[in-house]
Amino acid sequence: MIRRLPLRFELPLILLVTLAVILGTSLASALWHARKDILDSARTDLQAEVGHLLRMAERELHRSPGIVEADLTHAATDPRVRTVALIGPDGRVLMANRFAWKGEPAVRVLNELPEDELRPQGSRVPRLTVADDGDTLYALATVFLHRDGSAERSATRGLLYMAYDLRAAYAAGQADVVAGRLPEFMGSIVFVLLLGVWLYRHLSRPLHHLDQAAKRLAAGVGGPSIRASGPLEIVRLTETFNHMEAQIQANLAALRDSETRYRRLFDAHPLPLWVQDSASGALLAVNEAAIAHYGYPRERFLALTTGQLATTPEEHPDAAGVVRHRRADGSIIEVELISHPVDWLGHQADLVSAHDVTARRQAERDLRLAAAAFETSEAIMVTDAQGFILRINQAFTRITGYDAGAVAGQTPRLLKSGHQDAAFYDELWAAITGPGHWEGEIWNRHSDGHVYPQWLSVRAVRDESGTLTHFVSNFFDLSERKAAEQAIHRLSNHDALTDLPNRSLFRDRLTQALVAARRGSHFGAVLQLDIDRFKAINDARGHALGDELLRRVAERLQDGLREGDTLARLGADEFAVLLPNLRPPADAAARAAHHIAEKLRNRFEQAFEIDGTRYHIAASIGVTLFPKGQDGADDLLRETDTALYQAKASGRNTVCFFEAAMGAQAQARFALESELRQAIENDELVLYLQPQCGIDGRLEGAEALVRWRHPQRGLVPPGLFIPVAEDSGLIVPLGDWVLTRCCELLARQEMSHLPLRIAVNVSPRQFRQADFVQRVRHTLASTGADPTRLLLEVTEGVMLDNLADTVGKMSELAALGIHFSIDDFGTGYSSLAYLKRLPIHELKIDKAFIQDAPSDPNDAALVDAILAVARHLNLRVVAEGVETEDQAAFLRSRGPLLYQGYLTGRPEPAEQQLDHWLASQGQIFPAGNTDGRLTSSTTADAARAAGETPTE
């Protein structure tokens, strides 16, 4: 490559070279002409000299060789002559400018000449030749040497040789030439120097400044404007350059500004960005985010390629465009690369954004892992903080029966079985929202309705700030485990033959029942049964039949018991029954226990048929009640054992109580129940009526009261048998009997003369009958009684049972025109709210309040309160049990009401009462009592006179 010189050097050089060429050429030409002139002059001189010597030699040699020799020596004085010699025909030097050569062979001394040149020619004309060295000019001429100097024909031929050495002449000529040219040279040099200075100042220097400025410009370094100088073109060029530079600087500034802005944008971008060479992957630019994220200093970053950023050279983006990069600290990150082709300073490059997806990818992996772990054999349910179900797994659906669609928008309440009470859930919630974890057994309901146990673990999930975000529940179905446990439990607690609880389980349950009875203030009973004659049958017919008989006995006994009772086989033919919940008081509990014992004993009345043979067996039963003092389960079993022994001892097939007195009482009650059943069938009941009248003595109504005319005991008051009827359920047929009799009375012709309403007592158990309304309708229809003259007395207890059912039934009957009265009002749960919802017409103030009202301010206040309620609800009031004039006066002072009591009339047999009332036309006592006192009815006296003995 040719290295260009700066103009300031090149221009003087050109000038110098040009000057040198011109001067050199001129000098060379002058030297050449000077040399030519010298040579030409030498030729001429040599020609002339040789001609002269030739002639001299031809003419004088033979005569005066000295003259010739003198001429020759003279000729040699010319400084140019180097050699002059006359060579004879024999080739020996005749004479020469060097004396020593004389007589010497010419070829030896004149060795500067070729040998053939030294032979004489035919012509006498000298031959001039410039020797090869260029500086020697010689002449050779043939000389005819006459012996006498006459005839040429006789002459011999010799040779004249003369040579000039022109070197000195040439040197002198050159020196002359140079000396003559010196001023010209000096002038030329001065001219060139001046020209050079001028060119430097007017051309080279401005151009140099322009060049420097251009270089500065190229280097992007600004500088002052160049001062314009030199010729017009240079000045214009400078000005144009200055303008152009200013323009370029302005453009550059704008560009730099723009670049700065884009650089800032690039650097301010939150994502790592870089520009990479498309071909090599070399990083050309990186932003701050990239530096911060990768941790490489900028210089080191820019020395890398994208391949070196990757964990391995073979690493390539995966299908999602994600590649693994290694950071400066060695950690590996996963980045999603998005690249756009860009032009980068003329290179094809890519602008790449690197989005660190390490956390997201890890989260996705965790999620996949969690999703895989989610599908375990255990049910998993995730809810939000409000308890709405967000996710469930397949095990959840398998265990609960609910799929994802069914639980969407639901809460775990969907699974609730209702088996756990509110306290259980309160405790669960307290554990989750407090310590954050709860684990335990819970009973839930499957979508198909069945309830199953599960082992549930609930964990609260909180975010970094501690805010509750989710609940995660894991559970598994305990049904199978429970079934297995139950099977094991059953095997160890049940009798293999009958599958009944064995002695051990019975003892456990008895212990629990004892605790519950003590805590709940109720009673329980233990019954021990022994099968009479079993041993005989077993021994006679074999054990297989004995076993079958025992199984049948177990079934039959079980059929006679309620769900909460426990029947157990204690061993051989010995059974035990636990009645854990008997209502107090103790005598009632004893009655109930006796009743059940009798029921069980009666279940043996029918023979057991096995393989076509009928086996008649019976049971002896020992009974004991609990709790008693500190008796434990074993004590109670011992007691029943004793009682059983007594039962057997007293002739078998009987029931014996450990507590003899209670047993007798229960026995009596049981007998009463049996007799009452017979009494209803045998029509031993009698209907009594008791009047209800106003202050004016007019009969307004009557209460129907039943009596039992016992064949042996005489007239039995209802206080004795109604409770037995209630307990045994006989109240239903008994109630039907009373209602039918009353309706028959109301339907009688003569009743049209007595515009009274008959009040019939309806017991709660009777009212609770599902078909109660139908029964009343049917009775009204079958007797033809006017419903509006019928009044049904119910107690407050009826309302408490099932208000909706009560309202429904009463409303239906009220719609027929039947009136309702609340009996014994004030003794129970007197709720105004209930009263308002019931279609009632009357309140009956219990006799307990009436009797002490005149003397006891509390009772008086209560009566006043009841009257106020009645007024408020616009109800009729019947004061019951008015026995004395004081009581009547007290009531009279409280306003209008109906009076029922011994003062105005005792209950009397219905027929007798009717006759009496018809006779008095419904006037119970004289209306015109001037002192306003109620007068005792004479009907009681009349009744007594007629032989009736009221039991009140």
Ligand SMILES: Nc1nc2c(ncn2[C@@H]2O[C@H](COP(=O)(O)O[C@H]3[C@@H](O)[C@H](n4cnc5c(=O)[nH]c(N)nc54)O[C@@H]3COP(=O)(O)O)[C@@H](O)[C@H]2O)c(=O)[nH]1
């Ligand atoms: N479900 C049915 N219960 C009935 C029926 N017949 C009666 N009974 C209920 O038996 C309880 C006792 O009744 P009874 O012995 O007939 O006593 C009633 C009246 O004789 C008695 N009475 C009336 N006046 C007086 C009085 O001045 N003094 C006084 N000591 N006793 C009096 O009050 C009983 C009426 O009670 P009540 O029914 O609350 O109005 C009794 O609870 C009867 O309800 C029946 O057919 N079915």
